[in-house]
Amino acid sequence: MxxxxxxxxxxxxxxxxxxxxxxxxxxxxxxxxxxxxxxxxxxxxxxxxxxxxxxxxxxxxxxxxxxxxxxxxxxxxxxxxxxxxxxxxxxxxxxxxxxxxxxxxxxxxxxxxxxxxxGTLGMPGRTAYFGLLDVCKPLNPGAVVLVNGAAGAVGNVVGQIAKIKGCVAIGYAGSDEKVEYLKSIGFDHAFNYKKVDIHESLSKAAPDGVDAFFDNVGGDFADTVILRHMKQFGRVAICGSISQYNLKPESEAEGGKGLFDAVTKGPRLQGAILGHQLKVEGFIVLRFADRNDEANSALAQWVKEGKLKWxxxxxxxxxxxxxxxxxxxxxxxxxxxxxxxxx
CATH class of the missing domain: 3.90.180.10 (Medium-chain alcohol dehydrogenases, catalytic domain)
Structure with a gap:
């Protein structure tokens, strides 16, 4: 047995x-x-x-x-x-x-x-595919795409798809080694968020603002981008909020149910969302499960063509x-x- x-x-x-x-x-x-x-x-x-x-x-x-x-x-x-x-x-x-x-x-x-x-030809790849091409649409050539957590399983694919579609890809990650990796796979700009000021670095990389923000991190990073760097009619795909996942609220230690019990109150984003007429949408990739074959086929083809590295x-x-x-x-x-x- x-x-x-x-x-x-x-x-x-x-x-x-x-x-x-x-x-x-x-x-x-x-x-x-x-x-x-x-x-x-x-x-x-x-x-x-x-x-x-x-x-x-x-x-x-x-x-x-x-x-x-x-x-x-x-x-x-x-x-x-x-x-x-x-x-x-x-x-x-x-x-x-x-x-x-x-x-x-x-x-x-x-x-x-x-x-x-x-990985790249699985759930993370499909998350990048649908989050960028569906949630962040329209995604025209020359559009500025920003992704944080950019060296992770999803983020690196987001940036590469952005480049395949003729966009400008900007990525933030947590080490110099990760920054070098992002540059090696085609990101136009890559930064170690631990060493740069998010506002100052993004002002230089995208002086006219961001068209599409693929957010894996949340927290202060997302506040800064949404409040200060989105273009009119920009799109924000909220894929994750990993900066918040491992906070330690008392209620969680006691078995509490609130996912973000320990999240401190930050800037109010409604004014920026309204003023810039932003589309801000959270998504879970299972929503697109009936189109898995479409994403799998496209991702695999890009890998075969050498356009998508892993x-x-x-x-x-x-x-x-x-x-x-x-x-x-x-x-x-x-x-x-x-x-x-x-x-």
Missing amino acids: AKARVFNIVKRFSGYPVEQDFELVEQQLKPLQDGEVLGKTLYLSVDPYMRIYVRNLPLGSPMIGGAVARIVESKNPQFKVGDIVYGRIGWRTAFVSDGKDLTKATHLPADVPESLAI REHVTEGFENMPKAFIAMLKGANIGKAIVKNTE
Whole structure:
């Protein structure tokens, strides 16, 4: 009988997660029934959204997350042994599934690693695609596109798509190494936000203002951009607010439900939104799930053409899932943060 190692969430996060919030257990997997498959996890994703959504999990539940796997046994005619699949599999080394939560990674070009199905050619890539091309539209050639968290899994793709569409791409990241990476993949301007004044640097890079702001960070950065740097009829796509996720409110330590309980009151943005007639829209990529094939096809084609480059921050060993997750939340990664299952 097959076994799996699984990380369960056993304590509510208070501030940044710690390794003791997770428990590694071994499980016996049930024998396959008709219509089911047995999969072995190859690569697992760690993403900022997990920090939020884990609040809805009962303690003792497997940690959530996307993964790439290989089918090793099948009683489902839709899948054969050896198929590479991806889905919201969670933090586990193996699993039994009826296949409804799995998608074959048939869109991957032949010469790229399978892990890209949870990275540039997966959910992060689709987030960049739909957030920029749908939420931030119209996106005309020459438009100024600003993205923060620009060296992360989503942000670097946003900037590259902006360049593919003939736009000016401006990125902010948290280290000089990340800035050099952004320049190497075609960003017109890149800054280490820890070393520059956001207002002064953006005034020089985009003196006439920003057409489209793809916000992964929130907080003071977003306040500055929206209040002082958006053009008339500018668009703001709110993809994330990672600057707020790991604050430590008292209510959260006590199991409170408010996601932003610790957020301090900042500048009032309504006046700037009204005065510049901005479109400000939050989005979750699942909204566009019926168009996944469209995004997958476009992203894969750009990769094949060399227009879209990718980079991964790989941690080896399933036992290091918590470490990789915490490091990602603290900005240790350039490109997509993944864990390779070496079992």
